[in-house]
Amino acid sequence: MALKATLSRPLAAYVAHRYQRWMQDPVGTQQRVLTGLLGLASRTSFGHDHDFLAISDAAGLARQVPVRDYEALRPYLDRVQAGEADVLWPGHPLYLAKTSGTTSGAKYIPITKDSIPNHINGARDALLHYIDYTGRSRFLDGRLMFLSGSPELEIVNGIQTGRLSGIVNHHVPAYLRRSQLPSYATNIIDDWETKLDQIVEETLGQPMSLISGIPPWVQMYFDRVVARTGKTVKEVFPEFSLFVYGGVNFEPYRKKLFETLGGPVDSIETFPASEGFLAFQDQPGNPGLLLLLDAGIFFEFIPAERFFEDNPPRLTIGEVELDQQYAVVLSSNAGLWGYSLGDTVRFVSRFPHRVVVSGRIKHFLSAFGEHVIGEEVEQTLREAMHQHPEVEVVEFTVAPLVSDDPAVPSRHEWLIEFAQTPHDTAAFAAALDAGLRQRNVYYDDLLTGNILTSLQLTALPSGAFQRYMKSQGKLGGQNKVPRLSNDRMLAEGLLRAQ
Known part of the structure; x- marks a missing residue:
């Protein structure tokens, strides 16, 4: 076994053990997160407008900060985008993640110095939990592909702006970057189909071991590999052993994708969003995704059937029930407060709290x-x-x-x-x-x-x-x-x- 695979195992055990500490006290963990968020943001414009100094718990947050979607929070977000400091979070954000959105058109979500570790560590820890649970780490010694948006960023009022997947691409650790595909030159190609053809060119003949992306777009890549070679994906890439995906429900794509693969491949589901990396599948085979309660995000949950009421209940992690549909509301160190994510989840376990993503509140x-x-x-x-x-x-x-x-x-x-x-x-x-x-x-x-x-x-x-x-x-x-x-x-x- 090569060096990266060998060294990853003690790190995986350490990270999994560290998670166990906060998983044993989800309510206390979330209270500590909220207290920290309020303290750091109390002197921002938003904190002043909503009297953060008077808030000490979730009830106070619900009383002082209404639930808002992107459009309702936009007066503050526009000030951030214009380059104003100390609006939603101290200082300026490091990045603005541009997303087309599904309910609000183009959105620009701040990513701060404090929130960027959430995106990076969430993805890293998903892999480390897989290694700790299965003992399989050889995939780290092969070629890793992250099918993503362009990493090319533009500067808007002094803030680097681009797609979340492109932003995260800049933070891939150096020891993994040497194994990463596609190349930067290919990744910045704007036209998707041209880019996909070039990715096929770059990956054929390589020892691909991990492939990550949204299932329908990964399927397009697989289809082109099969069309080009006349072989199944596993025949072309015999070392391919781990598929990491998120963004959509995998089930409608599962049958065709695995038929295209032509052989068994482990998979990890994640729950990433421009607003934060929220959860990942910590146990292969268990459909529940572990909710990250100690990553700078305070969660509230509104029963989906009551979401459109004038004053719906806002439940904390200690109040949720199993098998109920909830709309997710976030307050985070990205400077999002009472923010309606738009996604709905259903809890499939508590202690630890695991969810499945069930849809969109407006879809x-x-x-x-x-x-x-x-x-x-x-x-x-x-x-x-x-x-x-x-x-x-x-x-x-x-x-x-x-x-x-x-x-x-x-x-x-x-x-x-x-x-x-x-x-x-x-x-x-x-x-x-x-x-x-x-x-x-x-x-x-x-x-x-x-x-x-x-x-x-x-x-x-x-x-x-x-x-x-x-x-x-x-x-x-x-x-x-x-x-x-x-x-x-x-x-x-x-x-x-x-």
Whole structure:
């Protein structure tokens, strides 16, 4: 075993032991985090405006600081972006992470000297926990690929600005950078498809051992490797043993991706966001992601069904319950306060607190009062694919289809790009309908009352999602396709992209 793999094991054991200390006292850990955040930010403009000196606990935070999304916090964020100091956090941020967002258009999220370790250490510790749990560290001696946005940054009012994945790329440790692909010259290529072709050129013939990225974009890379070589990914890269992913639910992509791989590969799921690195899968095989309660982020959780109330309850880590949907609210050392992340989670364990990411609070389908969430459609699709094992899905989304004919009820439209189509399309559509009715009582009631009729399944041609994302300037990188919409904008765009 080479040096990096050997030395990683005692470090992995040390980090895992250090985590155990705060995992045994989640409530106290979060209180210490909150106290530290408030103390450091008390002299900022935001801290002065919200009387941080009068806040000592979560109840005080909820009383003084309302929940805000990006747009509501924007008056302060615009001042940060303009170069003003001591607005949300002491001094100036090191970076602004630019993201297209899924609810607010372009967003510029501050990353401070105090918050950058959260992003770096979160990713590092995910790998170290894997090593400690499995004893497998040989992947560190091979070539490591992080499929990311461009690391090229621009200076905006004295602040380095770019994509989060590109920012993090600058902080890859030197001992890993020597093994990292793609090269800097390739990574800064703007056009995604040109960049992907160059990544294939650079990686063929290399001992690739770890590949990381958002599943649909990694799948595009794998497809090009297979097309170029006529072999499975594992035949091309026999040392490939660890896949690290995050950003979307992996399940809809799992079957096709592992068929493309052609062999077993371990995987680690992570929960990264421009606002913070929130959780990672600390035990392979356990679907729960360990929530990072000691990383400069104070968490609050709003029951999803009450999120849009005027004054919803804001629960702390000691008040959450298992198997309930919660919207995530953050206060952090990036200078985000009472910030609505937009994601929903469901706790699958406590002590330690592990979650699964279940969807987006604004990405639900309730055009007819059904309030279907992302987790429900993803589970429904997975179950239908299990019933029809020949089916492989590239990508999908669900939208309302409102009928203009009073005699014909409205319905949901599932727009699916298949890699392998069902033998019986009608039976597959019926399985989707039955699965969603089982998971969502409101949807079932609407069909029972003939307010809705059975869903419409629309099979999209190969490449439809890629063509649509390219037309929107969102091909590759960290961009994701919404699972659910309350309007026809995405659906019509996909239909035009055929």
